[in-house]
Amino acid sequence: MLTWADPRHDVVVVTNNFDVGSPEPLVDLTDRWHKWGMANVKYLPRGMKGLIRGIRTVFRSRPDAIYANSFFSPRFSIVFQILNKVNRYSVLVIAPRGELDPGALAQKAVKKRAYIALSRALGITQNAIWHASSTLELKNIEMALGHKVRSIVRENDTLLPEQALPAKEPGNTLSLVSLSRISRKKNIHVLLIALCAVREVVSLDIIGPAEDESYFAECQEIVQRLPPNIHVRFVGSIEAPLIVDRLNGYDLMVCPTSGENFGHVIAESLAAACPVMCADVTPWTKTLRTGGGVIVDTHDHIGWAQSITEYSQGGAAFWRERREESRRAYSAWTAGRTEPHFFDLLENEIL
Structure with missing residues (x-):
């Protein structure tokens, strides 16, 4: 601002x-x-x-x-x-x-x-x-x-670039990232429970501070129960100027929040050519539906498990095209900010 x-x-x-x-x-x-x-x-x-x-x-x-x-x-x-x-x-x-x-x-x-x-x-x-x-x-x-x-x-104002970063080539397995404070409102536990039902090989990095220590311990306990095809890391905080470059290395941002007034992390993710998966609880629904990502229709662990499974089954070519679509969605958003x-x-x- x-x-x-x-x-x-x-x-x-x-x-x-x-x-x-x-x-x-x-x-x-x-x-x-x-x-x-x-x-x-x-x-x-x-x-x-x-x-x-x-x-x-x-x-x-x-x-x-x-x-x-x-x-x-x-x-x-x-x-x-x-x-x-x-x-x-x-x-x-x-x-x-x-x-x-x-x-x-x-x-x-x-x-x-x-x-x-x-x-x-x-x-x-x-x-x-x-x-x-x-x-x-x-x-x-x-x-x-x-x-x-x-x-x-x-x-909200942002310090994000006018154009999104070039999309990186995906690997052979779906690479997910979550960027938020680790607190109950952000619903990290819903995401982790959903991953218990995903059969494809998926990796997830959770970036952000543990704001609620008891809730963080609850999330860690769920991670211990995940099947061997799911790989989760708690990364901790990273400096704000490094966020967009870091997000550029992932195939999909998963944002299970129960609500956002603006959703700065969604803008950051799109600026990194990283599509976003979230529920219809943010101002970004139209942008995500028209190319910036995926809207989870049922905002519970069943809906999340289904959406992640379908996305992971798309394969590398599908993930690459979705990253390009997220770049275009970001350009449309920045062009409309007047x-x-x-x-x-x-x-x-x-x-």
Whole structure:
């Protein structure tokens, strides 16, 4: 978002000093401003000290708008929802990033539903503007909140290339990849259970951090039960600039997620000339049906087993053609991105 923004916008970013799952700080000095492109960035330490510093930094800036990159985060959204209810000199913008999708709400459902009910009862977000990355996400937001909301629908920005990478020649066996956080919403366990019923030789690399250790252990236990024709590796995290090149080496991205607000990994995969298999729970369904991949019609382990089996039986020539089709689908998507920047849309909305 910041990379493509007009430099006339004055932007302050307040964020954690640690990536998810990493013990290493992003910067050594958290009491100073850091420059990232057009923005001044303040990295916050953990704990109450960081929370207080973040609140003070935001309200001392006296911004025209506060953009909360979450709905349920106590540290980076809920606290500003409550404070902005008391002092409304800034417009509050909330980007729930898929948190209000049905699949996401099913996780820790009692707490989430309780906060939604409290928010509605007190009118905490009644004047907020919601950033939905697709009409599908806007529908999920309004369904979860139970009423129409003031919104801006705008796809997420990416740093991906204009053209997809050349498609590599496939090998003799189907090479799958999954790129996501290892958490229950991403449904890695459904994919692994499905592979138990696949009879063809298939390899799967699972790339991403283990966000939920107990869930990760559950997935590892399923891997131990897989038949010998299925080869699975947990790769861990890889650096963001290396992702597209890494995905270029696989025949198919498998994305068993229960829902995505945008699905950045799908865009990354198509940019790598790697088709995507997922259910009809993302904004990418039309792109995938018209050449970018495969839509799994029944989103359970039976449907996944059938879809992977059919794809694996296609053979190397079929996999090669599908990779070329995914390149064409990516080109069509990039050519159609002509929307104004989100900051410009927001400026028109609030001025």
